[in-house]
Amino acid sequence: MQRHMYLPEVGLHLEEQGDAGDPYAFVWSAREATAATADIGASLSDGFAALEKYWDDRRGAYASYPMPPFGEGGDAYFDDNAVIGLEQVRRFRMTGEPEALAAAVRIFEFLPRAWDTDESLEHPGGMHWVDAEWNPHRGATNVTSLTSELAAHLYELTGEQQYLDWARRTWSWVYRALRRGPGLYANSIDVDETVNETLWSYNSGAMVGAAVLLHRVTGEESYLEVAAEDVRGALDHWGRMQNLYPQPVIFNAILFANLLLCSTAKPEVLSEVHDVMERYARRVWERNRDDSTGLFSFQSGGGGAPDPSATPQTLHQAGAVQVFSLLTWHPKDFRHVT
Numbered sequence: 182m183q184r185h186m187y188l189p190e191v192g193l194h195l196e197e198q199g200d201a202g203d204p205y206a207f208v209w210s211a212r213e214a215t216a217a218t219a220d221i222g223a224s225l226s227d228g229f230a231a232l233e234k235y236w237d238d239r240r241g242a243y244a245s246y247p248m249p250p251f252g253e254g255g256d257a258y259f260d261d262n263a264v265i266g267l268e269q270v271r272r273f274r275m276t277g278e279p280e281a282l283a284a285a286v287r288i289f290e291f292l293p294r295a296w297d298t299d300e301s302l303e304h305p306g307g308m309h310w311v312d313a314e315w316n317p318h319r320g321a322t323n324v325t326s327l328t329s330e331l332a333a334h335l336y337e338l339t340g341e342q343q344y345l346d347w348a349r350r351t352w353s354w355v356y357r358a359l360r361r362g363p364g365l366y367a368n369s370i371d372v373d374e375t376v377n378e379t380l381w382s383y384n385s386g387a388m389v390g391a392a393v394l395l396h397r398v399t400g401e402e403s404y405l406e407v408a409a410e411d412v413r414g415a416l417d418h419w420g421r422m423q424n425l426y427p428q429p430v431i432f433n434a435i436l437f438a439n440l441l442l443c444s445t446a447k448p449e450v451l452s453e454v455h456d457v458m459e460r461y462a463r464r465v466w467e468r469n470r471d472d473s474t475g476l477f478s479f480q481s482g483g484g485g486a487p488d489p490s491a492t493p494q495t496l497h498q499a500g501a502v503q504v505f506s507l508l509t510w511h512p513k514d515f516r517h518v519t
Contacts, residue, residue, distance in 0.1 A: 182194075182214065182217065182476075182495065182498040182499065182502060184475075185198065185474060185475075185476055185493070186198070186214075186476075186493070186495045186498060187214075188205075191205075191251065192227060192230055192231050192234070193205045193206060193211070193231055193234065193247065193251065194206040194210060194211060194214050194231070194495040195495060196210060196494065196495060196496075197492045197493065197494040197495070198492045198493050198494075199492055203246070205246070205247050205251055205252060206495045206496075207245055207246055207255075208232070208235045208243050208244065208245050208246065208258075208261050208265070209245075209258075209260075209261050209264070209496065210494070210495040210496040210499065211228075211231050211232055211235065211495075212232065212261065212264055212265050212268055213264075213431055213434075213495075213496055213499035213500060213503070214228060214231075214495055214498075214499045215228030215229060215231070215232060215268055216268055216271075216499065216503060217498075217499040217500075217502035217503050217506065219268070219271060219272070219275065220502065220503050220506035220507065220510075221502065221506045229269075229272065229281075232265060234247045234248060234251055235247055235248060235254075236248065237254055237257065240257050240291075240312070241287075241290065241291050242257035242262050242288070242291040242312065243257065243261060243262050243265055243288070244256070244257055245257065245258055245261065256311050256312060256313040257291070257311070257312045257313075258310065258311045258312075259291075259292060259295040259308055259309065259310060259311065259312065259321075259324040259328070260310065260321070260323045260324045260327055262288050262291055262292060263288075263292060263324060263327035263328050263330075263331050264327060265288060266284075266285045266288035266289055266292075266331045267285075267327065267330060267331050267334070267519040268519065269281045269282070269284040269285040269288065270282070270285050270331065270334045270335070270338070270519050271517060271518075271519040273285065273338070274517045274519075275517070282338060282339075285331065285334075285335060286335065286339075288331075289331060289332065289335060289344070291312075292308070292324075292328050292331070293347070294312065295308035295309045295310075295312070295324055295328075296308055296309075297309060297319050297320060302374065303374070304320065304354070304357065304358035304370060306320065306350070306354045306358075307319060307320020307321070307325055307354050307355075307358060307370060308320065308321060308324040308325040308328060308351065309321070309324070310323075310324055310369070316372065317369075317371055317372060318368075318369035318370070318371055318372070318377070319369075319370060319371065319372045320354070320358060320359075320369060320370040321368070321369040322355050322359050322366045322367065322368055322369060322381075322384040322387075322388075323368075323381070323383065323384055323387065325351045325352075325354055325355050326351065326352065326355050326366075326384065326387035326388045326390075326391050327387050328347065328351045329347070329348045329349075329351035329352040329355075329387075329391035329394075329395075330348075330387060330390050330391045330394055330519070332344045332345070332347040332348035332351065333345070333348040333391060333394035333395055333397070333398055334394065334519065336348060336398050337394070337397065337398045345398065345399070348391065348394070348395055348398075349395065351391075352388070352391045352392065352395060355388060356388070356407070358370060359376075360388075361378070361380070362414055363410045363411050363413060363414025363415075363417075364385045364388075364389070364410070364411040364412065364413065364414025364415030364416075364417070364418060364419075365380055365385060365414055365415070365418060366380070366384045366385060366388055367379070367380070368380070368381060368384065380418075381428065381429075381432055382415075382419050382425065382428045382432045382433050382435075382436040383431075383432035383433075383435035383436055385411065385414075385415040385418075385419065385436055386415070386432075386435045386436035386437070386438065386439035386440060387435065387439060388411060389408050389411045389412055389415065389439045389440060389442075389443050390438070390439035390442050390443070390518075392404045392405070392407050392408035392411065393405070393408045393439075393442050393443050393445070393446055394442075396408065396446060397446070405446055405447070408443055408446070408447070409443075409447050409450075412440060412443050412447065412450050412454075415436070415440065416440075416450070416453055416454070416457060419433075419436060419457070420453070420457045422460065422461070422464065425457070425461055426461065426464060426484065426485060427480075427484045427485040428484045429479075429482055429483030429484045429497075429500065430465065430477070430479060430483055430484055430497055430500035430501050430504065431483060431496055431497065431499065431500030431503070432483075432484075432500075433461060433484075433500070433504060434500045434501075434503035434504050434507070437454070437457075437458050437504060437507055438503070438507060438518045438519075439518070440454045441454060441507060441510070441515040441518055442515055442516070442518040444512065444515055445512075445515050445516045448512075451512065455508070458504065458507065458508055459508065461504065462504050462505055462508060465477065465501060465504065466505075468486060468487065469486075469487055469501070471493075474493075476493040476498060477493065477497055477498060477501045478491060478492075478493055478497075479491065479497050483496060483497045483500065
């Protein structure tokens with residue numbers, strides 16, 4: 182990934198090979214490249230320095246594309262900001278650097294504006310996907326559950342009640358509004374109140390992780406009971422390669438990280454989680470890796486069998502690196518997964 186996708190002269194990654202239209206990575210790709218670097222235990226300084234090139238002071242959030250002089254910024258996505266906040270939490274846990282915790286707190290200040298306040302709706306609440314007029318989702322599982330995880334971490338680190346309140350509120354909304362069975366969550370409620378029923382593996386993972394963290398910070402067994410039920414349901418569904426393999430590799434990396442987090446409270450699930458991870462990793466290595474470059478190719482959406490017409494993307498490389506790296510972690514470290 183670093184040899185083929187990183188531009189050391191500017192400290193940024195490519196979005197994809199040969200893409201002249203957008204020469205630099207979008208912020209989600211940059212975050213995941215940083216996460217992949219952390220997963221293998223390499224230096225974090227370049228990755229977090231790169232992320233700061235996306236910070237929009239005016240908006241108080243990370244823009245989707247680098248700010249001047251590298252680009253013109255872009256809309257701020259609430260899910261992008263939530264995952265960057267989670268990575269800053271991990272940076273703080275790994276290094277103890279106070280600026281990392283301050284950055285996570287700073288990011289969280291942006292997220293509550295995503296919360297929908299129309300109490301007349303069937304399922305009031307939920308978090309919008311992007312801070313823009315064209316936003317299609319008024320209640321998105323990814324934003325809302327990832328925010329729950331970040332809030333729970335911040336409560337654990339600071340003891341401030343507002344974070345626990347947000348962690349409970351956001352997790353509970355997704356559970357009530359979009360749960361479709363143990364471990365399976367619909368994608369979103371859209372602004373026209375239609376429900377996007379698509380199942381994505383990372384939504385399963387984020388809801389498991391949020392429940393585990395809520396149990397960790399409150400001691401309430403009800404959260405762990407749901408987490409255990411959701412892990413069982415997630416493994417039953419995503420443990421089948423016909424369901425898992427077509428999913429974007431980065432979504433599966435997030436799923437696996439959260440299932441490993443659950444194993445800290447439910448160690449009996451670890452063996453089956455590792456089995457699914459190993460079967461998936463073996464398939465990706467055998468079917469998606471280019472032996473000549475070491476890069477991974479997928480469909481344009483980031484999963485499934487390679488598409489010869491699709492060029493390698495940083496986001497997909499980062500997801501593959503994360504999956505393989507997590508397989509090498511010691512169980513004592515799973516507590517620090519974000």
